[in-house]
Amino acid sequence: MRARSIVAACLAATWLATGAAAQSDNPVEEYRRLLADPFANPGYLFVDRGEALWHQKRGPKNASLEQCDLGLGPGVLEGAYARLPRYFADADRVMDLETRLMWCMVNLQGFDEATIKKTAFSKRGGQSDMEALVAYVAEKSSGMTFEIPLEHPKEKEAYALGEAVFYRRSSYFDFSCSTCHSLDGRRIRLQELGNMTRQEDAARAMTSWPTYRVSHETLRTMQHRMWDCFWQMRMPDLDYGSELSVALITWLTKNAEGGELAVPGIKR
Amino acid sequence: MRFVTAAALSACLAVPVLAAEIPGLPTISVERREQAVRDGFRYDKLAPELKARIEQDDTQRLCTEYRNEPPPEVAARIEKAALEAIVFPEDGKFLGDWKKGEALSLNGYGLRMGDDxxxxxxxxxxxxHEMAPTELSYGTLGPSLKxxxxLRDxxxxxxxxxxxxxxxxxxxxxxSTMPRFGTKKILSIDDIRHVLAFLFDPNSPVNREE
Structure with a gap:
């Protein structure tokens, strides 16, 4: 809590210091430019906490996550996020970063899966270990580009399933993901909408998550982004780490292939 | 100049990721997709009202199947069924209170998980939609209604x-991309009349100059 207010103060100071010097005609652009300052991004607090959590012996098995294999071998973090989602033979399924971290927390540390799912998204004023761990691992791929080879048949299936779901209409408003995210240069209210069928838009989105959400006062993950979209679409709660969520993330990440990660991001 | 045109053209051609470019992609059957969707929302544990949000009705199913571009005979069938099921106001009056219509147009609350x-x-x-020229926070997924x-007298x-x-x-x-506000009972007939008044009342800000 104290760290958060320090960051807020730094953010305000940076704002004051740079605001006068570089006044833009477009206040929205100006706001985004100020947010883009990495020294003012509270997301790095989550990176630090995630690093501590990664090495700490925790859970019923009193083990750290140091032997967790994120796809490049046990404990290899550099570049791991830029190669996810991928197929894991030990779990016999395609996993994104969060599903894989959950698998390691269950299998290495002995945590209860239902509890991890319930606490993965922090509530206002609370903390989530998952959000911190995602920030830590993802930051180790910052500056690298997404490469999703889709070699395994289950990876190909995840991509195809993700696309099929992207166009599926349902619920009160008949919305599909494509309703908002398959057109160029549109907005919902003042919020710009990316066309996720285009590489440049998909890359702009996917390379900036996990991201510090100023309006949520916390760092949010791609699983949260999926849950949030379905919430707006008036759908029930998306099951954390479900095949459906991983399929959509696989489709989006493949479309974003070649995009350079800059994480943790920061958004309104 | 020629270089710029060529570059712009190649950028346009190169950008979209097409599924066909990825070799060996399987075809996902409707049954497979629906199973993944039900599992993804833990269908079996949901209350009936929430189950209904997941199940597709005929319109949603057809529009998904044709990715919103149904062949003419299917389109005609959808349009006919939609028109026949419209319930008109009993008293024949279409216009309500534009101020209530403006409030409804600004209001995005409701039907989300956790909403009252x-x-x-x-x-x-x-x-x-853009509506009154004084409201600058509008989206562009639909046409401007300013x-x-x-404009229609x-x-x-x-x-x-x-x-x-x-x-x-x-x-x-x-x-259409637009929700079925009456059919899906998102808005009542009275609500729709208020929104119509916001669009058609001569005193509504929609019809006044900035």
Missing amino acids: PKRQVGGNCYAC GYGK FAQDAIKEVYIKIYNPNATVAC
Whole structure:
């Protein structure tokens, strides 16, 4: 809590210091430019906490996550996020970063899966270990580009399933993901909408998550982004780490292939 | 100049990621997709009202199947069924209170998980449409509706047309992007009349100059 207010103060100071010097005609652009300052991004607090959590012996098995294999071998973090989602033979399924971290927390540390799912998204004023761990691992791929080879048949299936779901209409408003995210240069209210069928838009989105959400006062993950979209679409709660969520993330990440990660991001 | 044109052209051609470019992609059957969707929302544990949000009705199923571009005979079938099921106001009056219509157009509350079911559900028109020229926070997924009534001379035919459009836009264009506010009971008939007044009342800010 104290760290958060320090960051807020730094953010305000940076704002004051740079605001006068570089006044833009477009206040929205100006706001985004100020947010883009990495020294003012509270997301790095989550990176630090995630690093501590990664090495700490925790859970019923009193083990750290140091032997967790994120796809490049046990404990290899550099570049791991830029190669996810991928197929894991030990779990016999395609996993994104969060599903894989959950698998390691269950299998290495002995945590209860239902509890991890319930606490993965922090509530206002609370903390989530998952959000911190995602920030830590993802930051180790910052500056690298997404490469999703889709070699395994289950990876190909995840991509195809993700696309099929992207166009599926349902619920009160008949919305599909494509309703908002398959057109160029549109907005919902003042919020710009990316066309996720285009590489440049998909890359702009996917390379900036996990991201510090100023309006949520916390760092949010791609699983949260999926849950949030379905919430707006008036759908029930998306099951954390479900095949459906991983399929959509696989489709989006493949479309974003070649995009350079800059994480943790920061958004309104 | 020629270089710039060529570069712009190649950028346009190169950008979209097409599924066909990825070799060996499997075809996902409707059954496979629906199973993944049910599992993804833990269908078996949901209350009936939430189960219904996941199940597709005929319109949703057809528009998904054809990715919103149904062949002419399917489009005609969707449009006919939509038109036949429209419920018109019993007293034949289409216009309510434009001020209430403006509030409904600005309001995006309702029907989300955790939303209070006792509170008014909004129409959220501004999410996608420009309406009154004084409201700058509008979306661009739908066409601008600025000056809508005035541009149509406040004609009775146009008012009825928009009632149908809001009640079920598939009656006008099959597989429209717009929600079926009447059919899906998002808005009541009275709510729709208020929104119509916001579009067609000569005193509404939609029809006034900035």
